[in-house]
Amino acid sequence: MRAVCVIGLGLIGGSVLRAAARSGRQAWGATTSETDASAAVADGFTVASTEDALAKAVAEDALVVVAVPLPAVPDVLRVVGAVAPSCLLTDVVSVKEPVVDAVARFAPGVRYAGGHPMSGRSESGWAGGDAELFDGAPWVVASEDDTPLDAWLAAASLALDCGAHVVPASAGEHDAAVARISHLPHILAAVLASTGADGGPLALSLAAGSFTDGTRVAGTRPELVLAMCEGNRTALLDAVDDALGRLGAARGALASTGGLAATVRGGHDARGALVALREARVRGCDELRIGVTGEEAMDELRALGAGGGRVIRLEGDVAVACLPDD
Amino acid sequence: MRAVCVIGLGLIGGSVLRAAARSGRQAWGATTSETDASAAVADGFTVASTEDALAKAVAEDALVVVAVPLPAVPDVLRVVGAVAPSCLLTDVVSVKEPVVDAVARFAPGVRYAGGHPMSGRSESGWAGGDAELFDGAPWVVASEDDTPLDAWLAAASLALDCGAHVVPASAGEHDAAVARISHLPHILAAVLASTGADGGPLALSLAAGSFTDGTRVAGTRPELVLAMCEGNRTALLDAVDDALGRLGAARGALASTGGLAATVRGGHDARGALVALREARVRGCDELRIGVTGEEAMDELRALGAGGGRVIRLEGDVAVACLPDD
Numbered sequence: 001m002r003a004v005c006v007i008g009l010g011l012i013g014g015s016v017l018r019a020a021a022r023s024g025r026q027a028w029g030a031t032t033s034e035t036d037a038s039a040a041v042a043d044g045f046t047v048a049s050t051e052d053a054l055a056k057a058v059a060e061d062a063l064v065v066v067a068v069p070l071p072a073v074p075d076v077l078r079v080v081g082a083v084a085p086s087c088l089l090t091d092v093v094s095v096k097e098p099v100v101d102a103v104a105r106f107a108p109g110v111r112y113a114g115g116h117p118m119s120g121r122s123e124s125g126w127a128g129g130d131a132e133l134f135d136g137a138p139w140v141v142a143s144e145d146d147t148p149l150d151a152w153l154a155a156a157s158l159a160l161d162c163g164a165h166v167v168p169a170s171a172g173e174h175d176a177a178v179a180r181i182s183h184l185p186h187i188l189a190a191v192l193a194s195t196g197a198d199g200g201p202l203a204l205s206l207a208a209g210s211f212t213d214g215t216r217v218a219g220t221r222p223e224l225v226l227a228m229c230e231g232n233r234t235a236l237l238d239a240v241d242d243a244l245g246r247l248g249a250a251r252g253a254l255a256s257t258g259g260l261a262a263t264v265r266g267g268h269d270a271r272g273a274l275v276a277l278r279e280a281r282v283r284g285c286d287e288l289r290i291g292v293t294g295e296e297a298m299d300e301l302r303a304l305g306a307g308g309g310r311v312i313r314l315e316g317d318v319a320v321a322c323l324p325d326d
Numbered sequence: 327m328r329a330v331c332v333i334g335l336g337l338i339g340g341s342v343l344r345a346a347a348r349s350g351r352q353a354w355g356a357t358t359s360e361t362d363a364s365a366a367v368a369d370g371f372t373v374a375s376t377e378d379a380l381a382k383a384v385a386e387d388a389l390v391v392v393a394v395p396l397p398a399v400p401d402v403l404r405v406v407g408a409v410a411p412s413c414l415l416t417d418v419v420s421v422k423e424p425v426v427d428a429v430a431r432f433a434p435g436v437r438y439a440g441g442h443p444m445s446g447r448s449e450s451g452w453a454g455g456d457a458e459l460f461d462g463a464p465w466v467v468a469s470e471d472d473t474p475l476d477a478w479l480a481a482a483s484l485a486l487d488c489g490a491h492v493v494p495a496s497a498g499e500h501d502a503a504v505a506r507i508s509h510l511p512h513i514l515a516a517v518l519a520s521t522g523a524d525g526g527p528l529a530l531s532l533a534a535g536s537f538t539d540g541t542r543v544a545g546t547r548p549e550l551v552l553a554m555c556e557g558n559r560t561a562l563l564d565a566v567d568d569a570l571g572r573l574g575a576a577r578g579a580l581a582s583t584g585g586l587a588a589t590v591r592g593g594h595d596a597r598g599a600l601v602a603l604r605e606a607r608v609r610g611c612d613e614l615r616i617g618v619t620g621e622e623a624m625d626e627l628r629a630l631g632a633g634g635g636r637v638i639r640l641e642g643d644v645a646v647a648c649l650p651d652d
Binding site for chain 1: 444445446464466493495499502503504506507508510511512513514515516517518519520521522523524525526527528529530531532533534535536537538539540541542543544545546547548551552555556559562563565566567568569570572573574576577580581584585586587589590591592593594595596597598599600601603631632633634635636
C-alpha cells in the first residue's frame with residue numbers, strides 16, 4: 001500500500017491521516033498549527049515540518065495530500081514544487097478549479113488528481129477529527145482529460161481506504177454541483193433566517209419544523225460558510241441566479257394569478273428525485289467495471305459520476321462501480 | 327365548562343373535538359365527510375348535520391369552532407348566520423384575515439375571535455387526529471380592538487384546555503408572521519430542491535445534510551402547501567419580496583466584491599435569535615397578569631404576543647402570561 005503524507009492536520013487532514021493509518025498505510029503529516037501538531041503526536045502520529053514531510057514523501061514515493069484551507073494552498077504548493085516537484089498529489093479542499101489553477105502555477109510537474117471528501121462536522125482542528133469520518137460518504141476524485149492515470153488511481157485508492165465511495169467528476173462539474181447542493185443551501189438558510197427574524201419575536205415564537213429545519217445550517221460558524229461559499233464564487237453565482245429566477249417566477253405567479261403550483265410541484269418532484277436516488281442506493285445497484293488504463297477512462301468515469309454512480313472498489317487498475325438502477 | 331361544537335372533523339377539527347372531550351367538556355361535531363363522520367362515531371363521539379349541530383350549540387350556549395378548509399368557510403358561515411346568528415365563534419383556519427372578512431360578510435352577528443393552532447402533521451382526516459396534537463404548541467387567538475371579550479376568553483380557554491399556549495396577535499400580524507416562518511420556508515425549500523435537482527444525479531448524489539434539511543418540507547403534499555400559501559397571498563408576497571431583496575443583495579455582493587459576510591452573519595444572528603428565544607422559554611419566564619376586562623385588554627394582549635409571550639392559563643377573566651426574559 002502506498003504511503004501517505006498529509007499537509008495540514010485540521011478536521012479533514014487529521015481524519016485522513018487517522019483513516020489512512022487505520023487502513024494499514026504508512027502515514028505522516030505536517031502542520032503549521034502547534035496545537036494540532038502536539039495533539040497528533042500525543043495520539044502517536046509522526047509530524048514533521050512541511051519540507052521534511054515532503055522530502056520523506058519523495059523518498060517513499062508517497063501520495064501527498066494537501067489538506068489546508070484554500071487561501072493557504074499556494075504557499076504549500078510552492079514548497080511542493082521545490083521539494084517534491086514530481087510527486088503524486090491530491091487535495092481535500094472543498095472547491096476544485098482554484099486548486100487546479102494553483103497546481104498548474106506553483107507545482108506544474110506533479111502528477112495531480114484533486115479530491116473532495118463530502119464529510120464534515122461542526123468541530124474543527126485535529127481534536128475534531130476521526131478515522132471514521134469518511135465511512136460511506138461520497139469523495140469526489142477529479143477526473144479531467146489530462147489527469148494522470150496513476151494519480152487518479154492513487155487518490156481513488158486513498159479515498160476507498162478511508163471508507164468513502166469515489167464519485168468521479170471534472171473540477172468544473174464538482175464546483176457547479178456543490179454550489180447547488182452545499183453552498184446555496186447556506187445562502188438560502190441565511191436569507192430565510194433573516195426574513196423570519198424580521199417578523200420579530202411573534203414570528204419566531206410561532207416558528208415550527210419548516211422554519212427550524214430550513215434555517216439549521218445558518219447556525220454554522222460564519223467563517224466556515226464564508227470560506228466555502230466565497231471560494232466557489234463563479235459557480236455559486238450561477239446557482240444563486242438560478243434560485244433568484246425561480247423565486248422571482250414564484251413571486252410573479254403569486255402576484256398575477258395567485259398560483260404557486262409550478263413552484264410547489266416542481267420542488268416536490270425534485271425532492272422526490274433526491275429520495276428516489278437514496279432509496280435506489282439502498283436497494284442495490286448495477287455493477288460496472290471501468291478500466292483506468294486508456295484515453296477513454298476519464299470520459300467513462302465522468303459519465304459514471306454524472307449518472308449518480310460511485311466507484312466502490314479498485315481491482316488493480318479496474319474501477320468497480322455502482323450505478324443505482326432507475 | 328363551556329360546551330364545544332366543532333364543524334369539520336379533519337386532522338385539526340378532529341383533534342380539537344378529542345382534546346375538548348379529554349378536558350371534560352361536552353363536545354360534538356359535524357362534517358360533510360362520511361368517512362370522517364363514521365370514524366368519529368365509531369370512536370364514541372356525537373356527530374350531527376351542520377344545522378343540527380349548530381342548533382344544539384344555540385341551545386347549550388356552546389362555542390362553535392369552524393374547522394373546515396378556507397374555501398369551505400363561506401358555506402359554513404352562511405349556515406352559522408342562519409342557525410346560530412349570535413353564537414360564540416372561533417376557527418382553526420391557517421390564515422386569519424380572509425376568515426375575518428368572511429365572518430363580517432356571512433355571519434355579522436356572531437361574537438368572534440379567530441384562532442390558529444400551530445400544530446400539524448403529514449396525516450389528514452379524522453384518522454390522523456389526536457387529543458395530544460396541541461400539547462405545548464402555540465395557538466394564536468386573534469386579538470383585534472373590536473374582538474368581543476367573551477369570545478376571546480372562550481377561544482383562549484378552549485386552546486388552553488386543548489393543552490396549547492395562547493399567542494395573542496391581530497389577524498394581520500398573524501398572517502404576516504406565518505408568511506415568514508411557515509409559508510416562505512415551503513417556497514424556499516421548493517426553489518432549493520429544484521435548483522439542486524437541475525444539477526442532475528451528480529449533484530443529488532453529493533447532497534448532504536444542508537440540502538437534505540433545506541428541502542425536507544418540499545416533500546409535503548403539494549395540495550396542502552398550495553392551500554396554505556395561496557390562501558395567504560398578500561402577506562406571502564411581502565415575505566417573498568423581502569427574501570428576493572436579501573437574495574439579490576447577496577448576489578450583488580458576491581458578484582462585485584465577492585463577499586457574503588453581511589448575508590451570512592445576518593443569517594447567523596437571526597438563527598441565534600430563534601435558538602435564544604427557545605432556550606429562554608426552557609429556562610423559565612416572567613409571569614404577567616392581564617385582565618381581559620376593559621378597552622385596553624386587546625392592546626396589552628397584542629403587545630404580549632409581539633414580544634414573544636404566551637398566555638399559559640386563565641384565572642376567571644385574568645390571562646396569566648409568560649414572557650421569556652432576555
